[in-house]
Amino acid sequence: MEVFGLIGDPVRHSASPAMHTAAYEACGMQARYVTFTPEETALEEALRGATALGIRGLNVTIPFKQTVMPMVAADPIATRVGAVNTITLGEWPPAATNTDVAGVERALAHHDVDPAGATAVIIGAGGAARAAVCALVDAGAEVHIANRTAARARALADELGAASAGGLETATRIEGADLLLQMTSVGMRGEASPIDTALLHADLVVFDAVYTPRETPLLAAATGVGATTIEGAWMLLYQGVAAFERWTDRSAPVEAMRVALEGRLTANERPF
Ligand code: NAP
DSSP states (O other): OEEEEEEOSSOTTOSHHHHHHHHHHHHTOOEEEEEEOOOGGGHHHHHHHHHHHTOOEEEEOTTSTTTTGGGSEEOHHHHHHTOOOEEEOSSSSOEEEOTHHHHHHHHHHHTTOOOTTOEEEEEOOSHHHHHHHHHHHHTTOEEEEEOSSHHHHHHHHHHHTOSEEEOGGGGGGGGGOSEEEEOSSTTTTSOOOSSOGGGOOTTOEEEEOOOSSSSOHHHHHHHHTTOEEEOHHHHHHHHHHHHHHHHHSSOOOHHHHHHHHHHHHHHHHSOO
8 A cells, every 4th residue: 555645734625545545446556645734843754654654645735744844855846836735755865846837838738728828917925826837937938027016026137037026006917918827826716807807808717726626706807808817726726736746756636636636625615
């Protein structure tokens, strides 16, 4: 029996167990995916213990994505993003990467969106935004970052090579853009979009990292003006696909994982 898992807090409503379990079943693997919530002060002990027990791999979510960095051998992508979400156990320190970048790249590709040469506005400067900036800069897009805290956007642009950065008022660049990536947590509680939805237009692709609810107020507004929309669930799916492939060296059963994820997210949205 191979064991994989997730460390974070909270993890109770995570969709990852359903998605990875579906992959193991589709591939006929004898494997389990388990969630853990270690104390932050015992994080290194938890990783050493997991290694000693033969656990094969761990996903990492809030609040450990950055705090785990000194305890792992981060690859160049995780180092650029400044956060880890996938650890492969075995050696010490364990190898670690950030599959949120692949999550963005593959979600765009799934929707036949090629960012090369496109003008992209990214809202946010936290972990998800950092992954999106890496993906789009590497793909050859012209990237503009708009964040509530303008200084954070500017630091990110300098670090990762974006074309410009500023406060949320600079999101007016959306009017001439091809892509809009909403990478803040705004929308999780039904809040209105962090940007003025009057800026949306039919030639825009609108990608929202938030996946609960699946249709955020921003995506609803984008649909209303005839824009192409990409739900955050696609990023969640493809970061999981990339983690599965890294851990197992197999092609992931993407459709089985998608169906399981859809079922789990729908269950999350159902009122109790
Ligand atoms: P984070 O590192 O805490 O960053 C939060 C970002 O949201 C910052 O840019 C912050 O701006 C901004 N923000 C927070 N409240 C705001 C408000 N009221 N108005 C405007 N901006 C606000 O979080 P994260 O890890 O990047 O996650 C962001 C979202 O992406 C979460 O909803 C998370 O669930 C989602 N996510 C999805 C996936 C996926 O696979 N779909 C993967 C990773 C994350 P300041 O800098 O000004 O504080």
